[in-house]
Amino acid sequence: MDKIKSTTRYIALLFLGLVLWNCEGRRELEETREIVRDIEEADTISVVRTGDAAEQELEEFRAWLNRQADKGDTAIRREWPEIREELRRKNAQLEEQFDSLSAESKEEFRDLQARYKRWEERQERRQQLPLQxxxxxxxxxxxxxxxxxxxxxxxxxxxxxxxxxxxxxxxxxxxxxxxxxxxxxxxxxxxxxxxxxxxxxxxxxxxxxxxxxxxxxxxxxxxxxxxxxxxxxxx
Structure with missing residues (x-):
């Protein structure tokens, strides 16, 4: 009789252990899944933020270039060394983030580069050969x-x-x-x-x-x- 009770108690403890192990395993699995989801979401947010930052940089670059082209000839001449360096710095920043831009923004950036490369060349020429x-x-x-x-x-x-x-x-x-x-x-x-x-x-x-x-x-x-x-x- 005691032997039967002992066996029954052993089986009950074993069953309880299996249940607890199964619960713990599920909990660990769920925690692992949550960690993976957090990592994936963080990566996604990082990519989105990087893309948003690049798009914002492009928008600011476009607005800055328009402001320079909008200036009078006298102001451009007076500020030209600073304008030229700022133009090149902003261009380099966007080049670093080029891959984060959308296809449409990449095309716009290249168009802006070409347009203001010509503008820069004209300003350089006019610095060397002043207008009469x-x-x-x-x-x-x-x-x-x-x-x-x-x-x-x-x-x-x-x-x-x-x-x-x-x-x-x-x-x-x-x-x-x-x-x-x-x-x-x-x-x-x-x-x-x-x-x-x-x-x-x-x-x-x-x-x-x-x-x-x-x-x-x-x-x-x-x-x-x-x-x-x-x-x-x-x-």
Whole structure:
């Protein structure tokens, strides 16, 4: 009888041990799964954050470049060494994060690089060969007509000044040389500088129209630079 009780107690303890082991094993398995999930989520968050950071860098890079191109010729000349170094630094930062950008953003970044490489080359050339003041004044009148005296442009007619400028660019651009474009770009930057001075007084509708015209100008200018490069290759 005692032997039977002893055997029964042993079996009960063994069963209890198996149950406890099974529970403990499940708990460890679940804990392991949670750890794996945490690691996977952390990796995902890290990738997303890296991608978001790169996209933000691109957005800031685009805005910074636009601000530089928007400056007047005098300001660009005065600040050029600093602008050039900052441009190269920002470009290098984005290059390091290039793989984290989306396919669309990668394409945009390369387009921005090409566009501002041309802009940088133009600024370098103009630093070495300054524009002639008399010729610059002549180009202002040629491009802006009645708005040739840029300092006299007011908030109510700044839109018309841009329309006049772009009208001339559209019709005359095909015959311009690289040197001509230097003067055109000078007038454009001075017009932008005047807009910045009176920005708070310009109507919203006029601001939107001006942005559209600016985008068109940059596209035409980029196209002209590309054609110049192709001609140089052919020669």
């Amino acid at each position: 003041p008399a010729l610059a004044a002549e180009w202002q009148e040629r491009l802006l007509g009645e708005y040739g005296n840029i300092s006299d442009i007011q908030p109510e007619n700044i839109r018309e000044a841009y329309l006049t400028f772009m009208g001339t660019v559209r019709t005359k651009r095909r015959n311009w040389t690289q040197e001509d474009w230097d003067y055109v770009d000078y007038v454009y930057s001075e017009l932008n500088q005047r807009r910045r001075e009176i920005q708070n007084q310009v109507r919203t509708a006029d601001k939107l129209k001006i942005r559209t015209l600016q985008a068109e100008y940059l596209a035409l200018e980029g196209s002209a630079d590309t054609q110049d490069m192709l001609r140089e290759v052919e020669e």
